[in-house]
Amino acid sequence: MYFAALLARTEDGWEASDTELDDVESLSDFVELAREGSADDDMVLVFIEQEDAWFGVVRVEELEDPRIYVSDAAAAARSSYGEILTNELLGTGGEDPVADLDSLDLDGTEDGESDHPDPGAAGAVEPEADETALVPAQAGPVPTGPVGDRQILADLGMTEKELLALGSDALSDIADALGAAEILEAVR
Template identity: 35%
Template sequence: MAYFTAVLAPEGSGDDRDWRSVDIDLEAGSPDELGDALRGAVDDDRPVLAVLEREDEWFALVRTEGDIDVKVFVSDAVAAAESAYAPLFAELPAATGRPVHAARDEDGEADGETGLEEDGDADEGTAEPARSESGVAEDVWAGDPELLGDLGVSAEVLVRLATSSADPAEATVEIGELLGFADVLESLR
């Protein structure tokens, strides 16, 4: 499966905000390392947003602005923990407020577990995430759902897109439409 990455920076503010792509290769690393790379890609303290997608699996957003700490949100932390970008998501708090780590079976393969019992207590990486009656894992997103709130995408909308969209590209396009960068994002695909 392929990855898609884009780095975007706004020019202007409010309704007059235009987004442009920033030419930078996103290397896997910690949030601080990625934040430093994003800050170095622009000349001032404006926000910089990285959009990452793993085809048919998950999307992630990474934002930094000036000296503000890096904010990260991922739609499926369990799947993302098995990706090339795993270091970026390693210490994110889960929807329940606890770190998400995919458990591994005897062969070292991810078994889809998050290390959280249904009541939210940590259990050394052996319990499954809460599941709905249909057996679908719920609330596997992690990170800061408020990272786009001041730009126009509320935490509620971001979580809804993370939990309801089967296609990560559709979710990021919808985010792009809300913020005004959908055309730029699609031109990069």
């Protein structure tokens, strides 16, 4: 189960709203969601948490590139929304090497392709082709632990050390450090 909320900084302080992630399929969707939550191009933090397994923060400000932090990349990569964030941070670009292998028969040929293609034909797969060659070079084991911008909240009162030390109630602790604990709890 996910919890997601927007925390927007305005001239009058912080405003929080819960949000639905049903239409989020990419980082661009996270950014659009954040910008819709801000009336005047103010800074918006998108908080997302999955049952104390991991949490993420996406920081969106005006026309700047979004900044992202994920508390545990390996745990997040196993969830649909976390996978979006970890793919962005780790440079996998959403490619799924396993899906690429799913279209192969056990003999290494693509579905519907002859077991013995013309050796000179473009795209011919050698029978002894190693399936690992099909895995993109940047794809590898997803690291356990935090990834992303560890300074994402430093200018707002939460140091890198404090961010890395957060436990199971991380989003509440972040909101408390920002002076927005009551506002976030109201939408939780």
